[in-house]
Amino acid sequence: MTDVLVFAPAPSLTVTVEAHPSGDEVHVHAGGQGVWQARMLRRLGVSVTMCCTLTGETGTVLRHLLDDEGVEVAAVERAGRGPTYLHDRRSGERVAVAEEQGDPLGRHELDELCSTAIREGIATGLVILSGPDGDDALPPDTYRRLAADLRTAGARVVVDLSGERLAAAVGGGVDVLKVSDEELQDDGLVADASPQAVMAAMRELHARGAETVVVTRASEPLLLLDADGFLEVTPPQLEIVDTRGAGDSLTAGITAGLVRGETVREAVTLGAAAGALNVTRHGLGTGDLETIGRLRELVTVRTLDEPAGLDEPAGRVSPDGLAALATPAPPEEITS
Structure with missing residues (x-):
């Protein structure tokens, strides 16, 4: 039995061509949000x-790549086209040669995938729900059902989602929700990225089913809200190679802290350190434990008072955002 289950419904096969002094160099990796978290x-x-x-x-290749990274795979195998991209970076810029989001899951495949997630999630007791590579891979309401069922079964649920998937997962109830202020704006949950607007949205998400809400704000300190109030978490500012x-x-760092028995308030410092190191590297979801541990010592945390006027209308979630949260998208029709 492993420590964590990562629900990654449709990982990608990524192929990148880069220039090398002795000729072209081709890199083949597993990719996508859940893969980076697992890594x-x-x-x-x-x-x-x-x-x-x-x-x-592509799925056959992905299994071997994930095995090589030490990730156990509980997969539903199927025929068809999987998410894939081929990028040419020999010029120094990323040029898309081919990109494929893959075929949506059929009804029976989705049933099998959800059953597998519940079984494995019960075994680990701690689950990250991540998004697919491809907007049409599965219905957003899948995340509401999975969040609710996993928590009913006693598992803790961490989500890193946006849009309809975020709304659906919060509707099912989650232990930790991570989202960026840019995603909150894109989803219509805040009118702007001011601290007051973001904190009001965090209050609303907390009230609607997210026990702890963590919001990243680009180069600004991230914010955390739980039952005890707000925290401001500032990681060390390192030179950026790739955000x-x-x-x-x-x-992933927050989840690793939870595995160690830490509270979310403690674990967020490990997550902040992991994120700070990752931006200094070309590899996504990479770093080493010793360096992350040393960076963690440089993370600062301070308690924030409730800002004045937080409950004023100008600081609240927009009406469209409220409607999206209150009414998760209905299941989409899936072909068998």
Whole structure:
């Protein structure tokens, strides 16, 4: 039995071509949000099972790549096209040669995937629900059902989602929700990224089913809200190579802290350190445990008072955002 289950419904096969002094260099990796989270968890010494679909030839390759990274795979295998991309970076810029989101899950495949997630989630007791590569891979309401069922079965649920998937998961109830202020704006949950607006949205998400809400704010300190109030968490500011994967490393670090028996308020410092190191690297969800541990000592935390006027209308979640949260999207029709 592993420590954590990562629900990653549709991971990607990524192929990148880069220039090398002696000729072209081709890199083949497993990719996608759940993969990056699992990769960082492994760097932090946490054992991981990934619940996913493996589709066609790309799925066969993905299984080998995940095995090589030390990730146990609980997969639904199927024929068809899986999420894949081929990028050419020989010019120094990322040029998409081919990109494929893959085939949506059929009704029976989705049933099998959810059953696998519940079974493995009960075994680990701690689950990250991550999004698929491809907007149409599965209905958003899947996340509401999984969050509710896993918590009913006694598992803790961490989610790193946005849009309809975020709304659905919160409707089912989650232990930890991680989201960025940019995603809150894109989803219409805040009118702007001011601290007052973001904190009001966090209050609303907490009231609607997220026990702890963590919001990242680009180069600004991240914010945490739980039953005891707000925290401001400031990681060390390091030189940025690539910001992609930083949020997923944060989520993985928080989850690793929970595995160690820490509270979320304690675990968020590990997550902040993991995210801080990840931006200094080209590899997404990468880093080493010793460096992350040293960076954790540089993370500062302070309690925030409830800001004046938090309950005023100007600081609240927008009406459209409230409607989206109050009424999770209905299940979409899925072909068998």
